[in-house]
Amino acid sequence: MTTTFVLLPGAGSDSWYWHLVAPRLRSEGYDVLTPDLPWTDAGAGLAEYTDVVVDAIGERSGVVLVAQSMSGFVAPMVCERVPVELMILVAAMTPKSGESPGEWWAATGQEQAQREKADREGRAVEFDVREMFFHDVPDEVTEQAFERGEHNPSDTPFQKPWPLAAWPDVPTRFLLCRDDRLFPAEFQRRVVEQRLGIVPDEMEGGHLPALARPEELTEKLLAYVRSS
Incomplete structure (x- = not known):
């Protein structure tokens, strides 16, 4: 069975976010899909994002679903509709039943955790995209990202509750x-244990490991598959 x-x-x-990881996985003989979710579409929310992923998977089997950040809300919904062998959450949000993505921040204490980490490191609390997300991404990759322009997500997915009962x-x-400045490590350890009942694995780097540390992230993903 092909993974x-x-x-x-x-x-x-x-999908550009994965452009340094996907070729590495393909070179190891794996099939790789990088569906684009309609973040900017005001008519689309979590259900529509899930539809896109399910349609992309089609009849494939041996699916390893990898979800970055807010896609942590989407991946479990995909698992309810197609057979998934393994779900890997990377620097992800971990929802609970009935909680919307908009409510998640206060419910988990994310803002306080982010502020406390900034204070410890002597950084300004004010939000800056480069400082928050790209502080450890190589300059040339950062410039490519900014040249591609912003794709600000609509408010729609933040409003409706996560529909799964569990x-x-x-x-998983x-x-x-x-060194994630958005979701600090100590914050993630607590939330993941509370909500998933597992101890998270760890790697160096900030919130965008597929851009900052693609080789290391690829090796982590491959190790998960090979040990499953």
């Missing part, structure tokens, strides 16, 4: 990034 990696980007991002019964791994 298919399905790589989901975070809010406002697209997390799906699918083998969580990979946090120790």
